[in-house]
Amino acid sequence: MVDLIARLPGAEIDAHSEGDCVLGLPEPGALTWVSAEPGQEKPVGKALQDALGLGWPRPGRVLSNAQARIAWFGDRQALVMGPALKSLAGAAVVDQSDGWLLMRVEGAGARDMLMRLLPLDLRAASFGPGHVARSLAGHVPVIVLGRRGGAFDLLAPRSMARTTHGDLVRAMKTRLALRALDA
Amino acid sequence: MRIKCPLCGERDLREFTYRGAALPRPAPDAPDEAWDAYLHLRDNPAGPTRDLWHHRAGCSAWLVVRRDTATHEIFGVELATRSRAVRA
Ligand SMILES: [Zn+2]
Numbered sequence: 001m002v003d004l005i006a007r008l009p010g011a012e013i014d015a016h017s018e019g020d021c022v023l024g025l026p027e028p029g030a031l032t033w034v035s036a037e038p039g040q041e042k043p044v045g046k047a048l049q050d051a052l053g054l055g056w057p058r059p060g061r062v063l064s065n066a067q068a069r070i071a072w073f074g075d076r077q078a079l080v081m082g083p084a085l086k087s088l089a090g091a092a093v094v095d096q097s098d099g100w101l102l103m104r105v106e107g108a109g110a111r112d113m114l115m116r117l118l119p120l121d122l123r124a125a126s127f128g129p130g131h132v133a134r135s136l137a138g139h140v141p142v143i144v145l146g147r148r149g150g151a152f153d154l155l156a157p158r159s160m161a162r163t164t165h166g167d168l169v170r171a172m173k174t175r176l177a178l179r180a181l182d183a
Numbered sequence: 184m185r186i187k188c189p190l191c192g193e194r195d196l197r198e199f200t201y202r203g204a205a206l207p208r209p210a211p212d213a214p215d216e217a218w219d220a221y222l223h224l225r226d227n228p229a230g231p232t233r234d235l236w237h238h239r240a241g242c243s244a245w246l247v248v249r250r251d252t253a254t255h256e257i258f259g260v261e262l263a264t265r266s267r268a269v270r271a
Contacts, residue, residue: 059191059242060190060191060192073242074242074243074244075242075243075244119194119195119197119198120194133191134191134240134241134242134243135194135198135240141240
């Protein structure tokens with residue numbers, strides 16, 4: 001058997017900071033996609049509750065505790081972030097840890113900067129801690145999770161991670177340039 | 184145009200992909216005429232219509248959207264999995 005060398009999704013990507021906006025690359029832990037069979041959200045939620053202390057998330061919401069996050073991921077789908085999951089009765093369980101790059105944007109300008117790039121209403125009144133949305137960053141489908149203090153976690157597909165990272169850095173620079181014009 | 188996904192809320196058109204008319208699928212043993220109509224025959228209404236849209240860059244759900252092609256008004260959006268419009 002060939003001995004392959006593992007490469008992390010963010011291997012060629014660096015953290016970046018621009019004015020009042022910081023882009024970091026935290027370690028997300030394991031990412032596991034869970035798809036409940038039709039009508040099985042309740043028992044699968046119960047199994048998740050027993051395993052991680054968190055149940056099945058409502059549409060657009062993230063459940064979290066000290067060890068794990070469970071983000072809604074679509075109809076009958078959820079993404080478990082943190083501890084690895086092997087299997088759950090009544091659901092398809094797929095390890096996607098290698099498939100996504102987690103980028104965290106924080107700082108006073110994070111919200112404003114992200115709204116330049118995503119067609120979402122990310123104002124504090126509409127989107128905050130415990131919220132999740134799947135949408136587009138430029139042309140790349142991404143997952144956005146709201147965090148405390150006006151910070152956001154962005155999951156970009158590994159194959160498009162460098163594009164999304166570049167788009168984020170450009171959005172940070174463009175926002176500052178526009179603000180300098182206004183000043 | 185903005186479509187209110189029952190799961191994600193109101194979203195920009197760029198997140199959606201248009202599929203075509205939302206029609207009930209004929210039974211597997213339905214006559215050829217029924218399948219021919221299902222596959223090929225379409226009205227082209229200037230007015231109310233019912234279409235399938237895919238929330239491709241969102242939650243990935245298929246939606247049945249009722250809208251007016253003349254006024255662009257959207258009357259209602261439902262998940263295709265819960266819709267009677269696409270069931271025989
Ligand atoms: Zn949706």
